[in-house]
Structure formats: structure tokens, C-alpha cells
Amino acid sequence: MYSITEFEFIILVVGILACSASAETLYHNFIVKETQYTRLCHTKQILTVNGQFPGPTIYARRGDTVIVNVRNCGKNNVTIHWHGVNQNRDPWHDGPEYITQCPIQPDRNFTYRVSLGEEEGEWWIPDVREVVEESLREGKGPNFSDAYTINGQPGFPYPCSNDGEFTARVDAGNRYLLRIINAANTKELFFAVAGHHLTVVGTDGSYVKPFTTDFIMIIPGQTFDVLLDANSTAGSRHYIAIRPYSSGFPVNIKNATAVLQYSGNQRSPRLAMTLPSLPAFDDTNAVTAFTKQLHSLASEVHPVHVPQSIDQQIIITVAFNLLPCEPGKVCQGPLNTLLTTSLNNISFVKSARSSVLDAYYRNISGVFGTEFPDKPPVPYDFTGKNMPSFLLLTRKATEVRVLEYNTSVEIVFQGTNILAGENHPLHLHGHSFYVVGSGFGNFDKEKHPLKYNLVDPPYVNTVGIPMSGWAAIRFRAQNPGVWFMHCHFDFHQSTGMATVLIVKDGEGSESKMLPPPSDMPRC
Ligand SMILES: *[C@@H]1O[C@H](CO)[C@@H](O)[C@H](O)[C@H]1NC(C)=O
Ligand SMILES: *[C@@H]1O[C@H](CO)[C@@H](O)[C@H](O)[C@H]1NC(C)=O
Ligand SMILES: *[C@@H]1O[C@H](CO)[C@@H](O)[C@H](O)[C@H]1NC(C)=O
Ligand SMILES: *[C@@H]1O[C@H](CO)[C@@H](O)[C@H](O)[C@H]1NC(C)=O
Numbered sequence: 001m002y003s004i005t006e007f008e009f010i011i012l013v014v015g016i017l018a019c020s021a022s023a024e025t026l027y028h029n030f031i032v033k034e035t036q037y038t039r040l041c042h043t044k045q046i047l048t049v050n051g052q053f054p055g056p057t058i059y060a061r062r063g064d065t066v067i068v069n070v071r072n073c074g075k076n077n078v079t080i081h082w083h084g085v086n087q088n089r090d091p092w093h094d095g096p097e098y099i100t101q102c103p104i105q106p107d108r109n110f111t112y113r114v115s116l117g118e119e120e121g122e123w124w125i126p127d128v129r130e131v132v133e134e135s136l137r138e139g140k141g142p143n144f145s146d147a148y149t150i151n152g153q154p155g156f157p158y159p160c161s162n163d164g165e166f167t168a169r170v171d172a173g174n175r176y177l178l179r180i181i182n183a184a185n186t187k188e189l190f191f192a193v194a195g196h197h198l199t200v201v202g203t204d205g206s207y208v209k210p211f212t213t214d215f216i217m218i219i220p221g222q223t224f225d226v227l228l229d230a231n232s233t234a235g236s237r238h239y240i241a242i243r244p245y246s247s248g249f250p251v252n253i254k255n256a257t258a259v260l261q262y263s264g265n266q267r268s269p270r271l272a273m274t275l276p277s278l279p280a281f282d283d284t285n286a287v288t289a290f291t292k293q294l295h296s297l298a299s300e301v302h303p304v305h306v307p308q309s310i311d312q313q314i315i316i317t318v319a320f321n322l323l324p325c326e327p328g329k330v331c332q333g334p335l336n337t338l339l340t341t342s343l344n345n346i347s348f349v350k351s352a353r354s355s356v357l358d359a360y361y362r363n364i365s366g367v368f369g370t371e372f373p374d375k376p377p378v379p380y381d382f383t384g385k386n387m388p389s390f391l392l393l394t395r396k397a398t399e400v401r402v403l404e405y406n407t408s409v410e411i412v413f414q415g416t417n418i419l420a421g422e423n424h425p426l427h428l429h430g431h432s433f434y435v436v437g438s439g440f441g442n443f444d445k446e447k448h449p450l451k452y453n454l455v456d457p458p459y460v461n462t463v464g465i466p467m468s469g470w471a472a473i474r475f476r477a478q479n480p481g482v483w484f485m486h487c488h489f490d491f492h493q494s495t496g497m498a499t500v501l502i503v504k505d506g507e508g509s510e511s512k513m514l515p516p517p518s519d520m521p522r523c
């Protein structure tokens with residue numbers, strides 16, 4: 001069972017900084033349908049919103065409510081998940097299928113209501129759905145994409161791609177805000193603009209202490225707000241480029257490009273343009289150095305509310321595993337097995353009978369269990385060199401973790417070297433969280449908390465767990481509902497590197513989940 005919940009691309013939205021106005025309600029119609037597109041000299045049908053690739057940009061301000069009527073005119077089930085929005089008390093519009101809703105089936109509508117806070121991508125010549133289904137069926141990693149894209153375009157390094165290259169037009173002397181989203185759900189990416197520094201001012205909808213950098217590293221699901229001073233000369237052209245960061249595996253290391261074009265009569269020739277310098281695809285030190293620069297603003301107007309003490313600590317191992325091949329099946333994983341993934345040695349399976357949210361709300365038993373462990377079931381040297389072979393196995397289950405309302409929670413994600421270490425982008429729905437610490441090797445319960453940043457940690461909803469390392473996050477469970485927590489790599493999410501946090505209602509009416517909308521899709 002698989003549906004594309006997020007679209008496969010970077011979207012780069014370029015705009016001049018605007019002043020804010022009062023909150024508004026904005027209405028949109030999304031028609032989801034198959035549309036013919038040509039890239040890399042091949043034409044195929046892809047799933048689009050309103051026939052557009054990349055999809056439409058919704059312009060909204062903090063505090064606005066956006067109402068989006070989604071009609072599924074495609075052949076497959078769809079759901080939409082919104083990043084960086086505040087869904088307080090309303091998990092019903094969050095989106096992940098079989099977690100908070102049943103999918104929108106063909107010829108059906110569902111109206112999402114979200115209040116805000118914003119894509120890089122990839123292109124496969126074959127059908128994306130077939131790539132994913134094949135990888136799940138045969139139990140191997142997905143085939144490499146054929147290109148990465150910026151706003152749906154791979155740019156000049158690729159065949160048949162010169163004409164449509166995305167061009168951001170700027171005027172010399174202005175300052176621009178770039179909103180950069182990684183919608184490439186198989187890779188983390190480096191991003192840079194030739195001849196320009198970037199000033200990072202925000203991530204995942206929260207401000208950070210501004211810092212200047214030559215590149216950013218962005219993980220799937222993550223967003224960055226970046227200022228760019230257009231201080232080059234009129235008519236000049238500069239490459240914008242992305243390249244994958246892959247800690248554990250070889251990748252397609254081609255760069256994708258777009259162009260920053262200054263207005264003016266004298267257009268600089270392509271030959272005079274240089275690519276920006278980007279770290280090598282396996283440069284973990286560059287990633288660590290970049291990530292360490294992220295600090296919350298922690299000002300009077302934008303204070304941090306990081307829990308100084310915690311009620312509950314949950315330690316979660318993040319792992320690759322193998323499942324035995326069923327008789328009669330073709331399995332392409334190592335040793336004729338299915339490659340799979342897990343959290344705390346449980347490979348999460350979604351139940352197509354009902355969403356977890358609906359089962360929780362209506363007290364339907366048998367859809368999920370509440371036994372997701374709060375620590376690894378068996379201790380071992382998580383990041384050691386020689387993993388004993390019994391660690392390769394895992395089990396499939398639908399286990400969630402239930403939290404009392406307003407619990408102050410710490411989750412430590414512990415990377416493991418089972419099969420291979422990798423930097424995993426872990427994403428939590430319904431809550432932003434503070435990243436209070438991270439490091440390489442095994443988390444030490446005594447030593448590492450002493451070095452936590454409890455002063456100005458970044459406030460985000462997606463965190464990269466360093467390869468063969470750990471990351472600790474803290475938040476208060478103040479949004480009652482059912483919240484998916486998963487690795488943002490599609491293949492990992494679909495094979496079980498996921499679980500669900502259920503946050504119970506609080507005492508007051510202001511801390512209770514809202515009832516479901518009347519047009520909830522049925523399973
Ligand atoms: C379903 O979506 C279509 C297209 O946006 C719209 O015309 C129609 O009114 C919607 N139906 C409902 C029940 O919302
Ligand atoms: C994935 O790659 C393999 C080996 O190159 C190829 O046989 C297979 O057809 C590819 N799958 C898809 C869906 O294109
Ligand atoms: C543009 O501004 C940056 C500082 O923001 C500076 O380092 C760079 O040299 C300037 N470039 C030009 C061409 O003035
Ligand atoms: C990608 O860009 C870098 C410059 O950042 C360049 O050195 C490298 O040759 C490019 N690689 C490819 C495959 O285009």
C-alpha cells in the first residue's frame with residue numbers, strides 16, 4: 001500500500017520581503033490528476049495538482065487559515081500532508097494515510113483546513129509509483145532517480161533540459177528571501193548560489209540567529225528561509241546548484257541547476273558562468289559544521305520554551321533490517337531477503353482497515369497496540385563495527401506510544417550500524433521540537449545531557465540524525481491527537497521506520513481534540 005503524499009521535488013520561492021497584515025482565510029481548489037510532462041527527453045504521466053509541476057504555491061501569512069478543497073481525479077488513492085502548519089487540537093486535517101485519515105479515493109473530495117506557517121526534488125524517467133512498488137515488493141532500496149530538480153527542472157547538466165531551466169529574476173541592489181524546501185524524498189541535499197553568500201534566518205517556520213554561509217544542507221521535509229543580497233552586476237547570470245549528501249550509500253551525484261538572472265541588457269554568456277562550490281557528496285564534516293550554526297533567536301519577542309526538566313525520556317533506535325523472503329517470492333535484498341527498516345526493532349505497519357486516529361477516537365480495538373517501547377528492547381553497541389547477525393531481524397507491528405497531555409518529553413534517536421549507518425531525517429507531526437543535543441557514537445545517558453543546549457536550541461519539525469550517531473529533542477505534548485513520527489525518506493517510511501505518538505486530551509475544553517469534520521473519507 002503506497003500513496004504519494006508529498007510531491008517529488010526542491011521548490012524555491014523567491015520574493016522580496018513583505019510586511020505582514022491581519023489574518024485572513026484563503027480558499028483554494030486542488031484537482032489532483034495525472035498530467036503529461038516531458039523531462040530528460042522522455043514523456044510520461046505524473047501526478048500533479050491542477051496540472052502543475054511543481055504544484056501551486058500557496059501564499060499566506062502566519063496566522064492565516066487556508067482551506068483547500070482537494071478533489072482526486074487521478075487513478076490512485078491520495079492524501080496530502082502539510083508541513084510547518086499549526087494544527088492545534090485538530091489532527092483530522094494532518095494527512096498521513098491510515099494514521100489520521102483514510103485516503104481520498106478516486107472521484108472523491110476532502111477539504112483540508114490548515115493554519116500556517118512551505119520544495120528541491122527528483123525526477124525518474126520510469127513511473128515513480130513503479131519504482132517505489134518494485135523496491136517494496138523486491139525488498140531492495142529504490143532505484144536512483146535520474147535527476148534532481150529545482151522547481152521541477154533538472155537544469156543544464158541534463159539532456160533536453162536547457163530550455164526549461166528554472167530562472168529566478170532579480171534586480172541588482174535588492175535583498176531577496178528564498179524559501180527552500182526539500183521535497184526530494186530520497187536524498188538530503190546541498191544548495192548554493194555561485195558568487196553569493198546566503199544568510200540563513202529561519203528554518204521550519206521559526207527564526208534562527210542569522211548566520212552567513214556559502215551553502216546550506218537541507219533534508220527531506222525541511223524548509224529554510226534564506227536572504228540573498230543581489231549585489232552582483234546588472235545582466236549577470238549565476239548558477240544555483242544542488243547536489244546530494246549521502247552519508248551511507250553511493251548516489252547519483254549529478255548537480256541540478258537553476259539560474260539567478262540579473263535584469264539588464266547585457267546577459268552574461270553561459271560559458272562565463274561558474275558552478276558554486278558544493279561540499280562532496282559524502283562530506284559529513286561539512287554537514288556537522290553547517291548544522292551546528294542553527295540556534296533559535298531566543299529574543300524577548302521570540303523566546304524559547306525548551307523544557308528544562310523532563311517527565312518522560314524515550315530512547316529510539318533507528319535501523320535497517322532484513323525480513324526473510326516468503327516462499328515463492330523474488331527478494332532482492334541482501335542474502336535473498338527483504339530490506340526493511342524499524343524504530344526500536346518494530347517495523348511499523350499501517351492498517352488499511354481504519355486510521356489510527358479514527359480507531360482511537362471511536363475506541364475501536366484491534367487496529368493498534370500501545371506497546372511501543374520507551375527504550376531499545378535489547379541493549380547492544382549500536383554504532384559498533386561488527387554487528388552480531390541476530391540484530392538483523394525485526395518484527396512487523398502497529399505499536400504506538402501514548403502520552404498524557406502536557407508531558408514534557410525527551411526523545412533520543414539513536415542511529416545504528418545494522419547493515420549500514422545513515423543520516424536519517426526524522427519528522428514529527430503535530431509538534432515542533434527543540435534539538436537540544438546531537439553527536440556521533442552511542443548516546444550516554446549520564447554524560448551527554450550535561451552538554452545539552454537548553455538556552456537557544458533550534459525549534460524545528462524535522463531533524464537529521466547524524467550517521468552512526470544520535471540526536472536528542474525536547475517538546476511539551478500539548479497538541480492532543482494522533483501524530484505520525486517517521487523517517488522522511490520515502491522508502492524508510494514505507495518499510496516501517498515510523499511510529500505514532502498519541503497525545504491524550506487535557507482537562508479543559510481548550511485542551512481537547514476537536515470532533516472529526518463531516519466529509520472525512522471512509523476506508
Ligand atoms: C469537489 O471538488 C470540485 C472541484 O473542486 C468542486 O466543484 C465540488 O464542489 C467539490 N464537492 C464538494 C462536495 O466539496
Ligand atoms: C530499476 O533498476 C533495475 C536495474 O537497473 C532495472 O532492471 C529495473 O527495471 C528498474 N526499475 C524501474 C521501475 O525502472
Ligand atoms: C556582496 O555582498 C557580500 C556581503 O553580503 C560581499 O561579501 C561580497 O563581496 C559582495 N559582492 C560584490 C560583488 O559586491
Ligand atoms: C558538480 O558541481 C561541481 C562544482 O560544485 C563540479 O566540480 C562537478 O564537476 C559537478 N559535477 C557534475 C557531475 O556535474
Ligand SMILES: *[C@@H]1O[C@H](CO)[C@@H](O)[C@H](O)[C@H]1NC(C)=O
Binds near residue numbers: 361362363
Ligand atoms: C471511548 O472511551 C472513552 C474512555 O473509556 C470514553 O470517554 C469515550 O466516550 C469513548 N468514545 C466513544 C466514541 O465511544
Ligand SMILES: *[C@@H]1O[C@H](CO)[C@@H](O)[C@H](O)[C@H]1NC(C)=O
Binds near residue numbers: 345377378390394
Ligand atoms: C528484534 O526482533 C527480532 C524478532 O523478534 C529478534 O530476532 C531480534 O533479536 C530483535 N533485535 C533486537 C535488537 O532487539
Ligand SMILES: *[C@@H]1O[C@H](CO)[C@@H](O)[C@H](O)[C@H]1NC(C)=O
Binds near residue numbers: 406506
Ligand atoms: C504544563 O505543565 C507545566 C509544568 O508543569 C505548567 O507550568 C503549565 O501550566 C502546563 N500547561 C498546561 C496548558 O496545562
Ligand SMILES: *[C@@H]1O[C@H](CO)[C@@H](O)[C@H](O)[C@H]1NC(C)=O
Binds near residue numbers: 001102105
Ligand atoms: C484505496 O483506499 C481504500 C480505502 O482504504 C482501500 O480499500 C484500497 O485498497 C486503496 N487502493 C489502493 C490502490 O491502495
Ligand SMILES: [Cu+2]
Binds near residue numbers: 423424425487
Ligand atoms: Cu531513514
